[in-house]
Amino acid sequence: MLTEHLQSIHADWTHALQTFPETIRSNVGEQVQLHREQLAASFYEAMLANTEAARYLDNKSVKQRLSGSLQRWMVDLFQLETSPEHIKKQIQQQVEIGVIHARIDIPVHLVLRGGRILKISFNDCTDLSEDAYRFFRTLLDLSLEVLAIAYHKNAERNTRTEEAYRLFSISQDVGREKEAQRAALLNWENHILFSQATGDTSAESMRLAQSEFGLWFRHKGLHAFEGAPECNQILAEIDRLDSSILPLMTDSSADKINVIHDIRAALKTISFCLESLFKRSEELETGKDVLTRLLNRKFLPAVMSKQLTLARTRNERYGLLVIDIDHFKDVNDTYGHDNGDYILQQVAVVLSNSTRSGDYCFRLGGEEFMVVVVDVNQQQVLAVANKLRETIAKERFKLTSGKESLHLTTSIGVSVYSGHPDYTYDMKHADQALYQAKQQGRNCVVLWDETAD
Numbered sequence: 001m002l003t004e005h006l007q008s009i010h011a012d013w014t015h016a017l018q019t020f021p022e023t024i025r026s027n028v029g030e031q032v033q034l035h036r037e038q039l040a041a042s043f044y045e046a047m048l049a050n051t052e053a054a055r056y057l058d059n060k061s062v063k064q065r066l067s068g069s070l071q072r073w074m075v076d077l078f079q080l081e082t083s084p085e086h087i088k089k090q091i092q093q094q095v096e097i098g099v100i101h102a103r104i105d106i107p108v109h110l111v112l113r114g115g116r117i118l119k120i121s122f123n124d125c126t127d128l129s130e131d132a133y134r135f136f137r138t139l140l141d142l143s144l145e146v147l148a149i150a151y152h153k154n155a156e157r158n159t160r161t162e163e164a165y166r167l168f169s170i171s172q173d174v175g176r177e178k179e180a181q182r183a184a185l186l187n188w189e190n191h192i193l194f195s196q197a198t199g200d201t202s203a204e205s206m207r208l209a210q211s212e213f214g215l216w217f218r219h220k221g222l223h224a225f226e227g228a229p230e231c232n233q234i235l236a237e238i239d240r241l242d243s244s245i246l247p248l249m250t251d252s253s254a255d256k257i258n259v260i261h262d263i264r265a266a267l268k269t270i271s272f273c274l275e276s277l278f279k280r281s282e283e284l285e286t287g288k289d290v291l292t293r294l295l296n297r298k299f300l301p302a303v304m305s306k307q308l309t310l311a312r313t314r315n316e317r318y319g320l321l322v323i324d325i326d327h328f329k330d331v332n333d334t335y336g337h338d339n340g341d342y343i344l345q346q347v348a349v350v351l352s353n354s355t356r357s358g359d360y361c362f363r364l365g366g367e368e369f370m371v372v373v374v375d376v377n378q379q380q381v382l383a384v385a386n387k388l389r390e391t392i393a394k395e396r397f398k399l400t401s402g403k404e405s406l407h408l409t410t411s412i413g414v415s416v417y418s419g420h421p422d423y424t425y426d427m428k429h430a431d432q433a434l435y436q437a438k439q440q441g442r443n444c445v446v447l448w449d450e451t452a453d
């Protein structure tokens with residue numbers, strides 16, 4: 001589903017394809033195809049000459065990857081196809097590019113500058129009718145508009161998450177806040193019961209939304225926990241209590257015992273949601289995965305952008321190890337989930353103890369971990385990966401009974417910083433190498449092969 005903004009772009013895109021005759025569109029498409037190398041060359045020449053843009057680029061990546069991607073993007077953009085599905089696909093592709101720009105943090109003005117360079121170069125290397133140039137500019141502008149929308153949305157989301165987190169961690173002591181809000185909710189319940197007993201049931205003084213808890217939740221909690229699904233659930237329960245259940249307190253035909261039960265049940269749901277929100281925020285506050293105490297995924301962007309800056313400015317390369325426990329499902333199936341959890345904790349300890357203090361150990365999720373090995377070359381990363389694999393294979397992992405133990409093996413996919421400004425690019429390669437390690441029979445290390453891409 002396209003958002004409202006993108007739907008209007010879809011309409012404009014369709015209109016542009018309908019307005020310009022096929023002869024013009026096909027002519028422009030052919031010229032883009034013919035001059036793609038030259039267009040990409042002038043684009044990157046101008047970008048590399050710009051100090052700000054050059055921070056995101058280097059000659060090797062331009063030659064090996066970026067120039068080819070830019071050429072493919074342009075040729076794709078000027079395909080002759082005009083079906084609504086094709087236009088939708090085109091728009092979605094531009095959205096994906098905008099999301100990557102936001103992740104890499106490439107400012108929009110540089111993207112616009114790129115668009116301007118392409119327009120000038122296309123003019124310089126072709127000799128076409130004014131209508132053809134107009135078509136070229138229209139489609140390029142539509143694409144840039146989508147890129148900017150996607151960029152803005154994602155950059156804004158990142159900032160909002162950070163803001164919410166900051167607000168919470170700066171102004172609150174999470175542990176104390178949790179206790180205070182639990183107590184506020186309990187106070188409200190006591191207040192309701194007391195009002196019922198004394199017959200003082202004026203609706204306004206009883207509304208949960210206006211209580212200390214309600215005010216805190218609506219003004220601070222919602223902001224701090226923004227985006228969490230429990231927020232809507234709490235809001236819905238507050239609303240249900242205030243608008244449907246509380247009025248029954250003054251309704252002489254309602255069964256008061258049932259009303260009290262309903263209030264209790266709603267408060268229980270709210271408490272439960274609140275508990276899980278706080279639990280997540282404690283995890284967020286420390287940046288640690290609750291089970292293993294390793295770093296959680298949330299902190300990947302922060303850590304990786306620091307590493308990328310070091311790689312760019314000080315030429316300190318890093319390696320990524322994506323580590324997956326082999327046949328972990330069998331461990332759960334044979335010894336139960338608690339033992340599975342216990343083993344994950346022990347694997348995390350081995351990872352922490354076997355890496356240097358400057359390295360970063362993440363739990364990516366489930367039984368998959370990642371180590372960012374800092375300041376290394378390819379040979380050193382491979383040595384670290386092999387040492388880790390051997391250490392884990394030699395270890396005896398205890399079961400919760402304390403009596404038995406078992407051996408485990410791991411498969412490890414390795415990639416080395418490639419110069420790409422988007423860290424997910426190298427992570428994807430480490431993932432692909434891990435897949436190969438599993439294919440090769442597990443309990444092994446595979447380095448991502450650059451020539452295989």
Ligand SMILES: Nc1nc2c(ncn2[C@@H]2O[C@H](COP(=O)(O)OP(=O)(O)OP(=O)(O)O)[C@@H](O)[C@H]2O)c(=O)[nH]1
Pocket residue numbers: 291324325326327328329330332336337338339340341344365366367438442
């Ligand atoms: N105990 C426990 N198990 C988990 C956790 N997260 C994921 N798992 C389990 O990890 C297992 C992963 O299984 P698969 O993805 O099939 O992989 P595998 O059995 O390790 O097999 P290969 O990776 O192919 O060697 C599943 O059984 C998940 O339920 C967790 O937090 N605790």
